[in-house]
Amino acid sequence: MSTPARTTPVDMQRASETSALRVQLIRDLAMVAIIAVISLAAGLVIDRFAKNPLPIIYKTPEQRFDAELTNLVATPPFKIAPAATIGLPEFRAALAGKHTLILDARPSLIYAQGHVPGALNLSRQDFARDYRRLAPTLKPATEKPIIVYCSGGDCHDSRMVANALLTLGYSNVSVFTGGWEVWSANKLPATTGNAP
Numbered sequence: 287m288s289t290p291a292r293t294t295p296v297d298m299q300r301a302s303e304t305s306a307l308r309v310q311l312i313r314d315l316a317m318v319a320i321i322a323v324i325s326l327a328a329g330l331v332i333d334r335f336a337k338n339p340l341p342i343i344y345k346t347p348e349q350r351f352d353a354e355l356t357n358l359v360a361t362p363p364f365k366i367a368p369a370a371t372i373g374l375p376e377f378r379a380a381l382a383g384k385h386t387l388i389l390d391a392r393p394s395l396i397y398a399q400g401h402v403p404g405a406l407n408l409s410r411q412d413f414a415r416d417y418r419r420l421a422p423t424l425k426p427a428t429e430k431p432i433i434v435y436c437s438g439g440d441c442h443d444s445r446m447v448a449n450a451l452l453t454l455g456y457s458n459v460s461v462f463t464g465g466w467e468v469w470s471a472n473k474l475p476a477t478t479g480n481a482p
Contacts, residue, residue: 348418355414358450370448370460372433374472377462380433387427391436391443392466400476402435402469407480410436410443413450424456431458438465 333339345353372380380386381404388405390397394416397407406423408416417424432451436443448459470476 352414352418355417355450358413358453371463372460374462374464374468377433377435377464377469378474380431386431386433387423389432389434389447390466391434391447392441394480396437398478398480400470400478401466401482403475403477404482405435405477406482408434408447410446413447428456429458431460432456433460433462435462435465435469438463438467438469441465 330342341350381388381402384404388402389408390401390405391408391410392401393409393411394407397405397409401407406420408420408424432448434444434448434451436447444461444463444465448461451459
């Protein structure tokens, strides 16, 4: 038969100290967790109201650039000064001169159905994607004359794209207000497909 172990006052004191240490450790860890949660919440609140908040989810530079371009072109259309809009005669002269960059702001599906010969598709709908695709052509053209058109009439896509280009530093941007409607009504040449 085995004899039960005797608990001595020293063993009881050690058990009591161990129990007290465990309780203190749990209490300290709980306080650390509470402080961490409060700090995280305070940081998120401060970041939310900061002038330039940090993103919660990491985005690549390309994703951030796309988001900025999308926000840029989504701004309400601005009022273009009379000098910044052109009619059909000026548009035809600029097109014939071949020194002006012509941009079609309509969606790519509509662009493919028919567009002004030589016009590049910089759709308001897919502005970020199209801007990156056309960057090799657009970036050297910051001082070059640029004319943007869309469907014409009540279409504001060309104004929104022109505003975005002006904000991006392009200095010589105009809008052909007649757009595709006036161009096609005058039975002027058209190109179909996705090529300019």
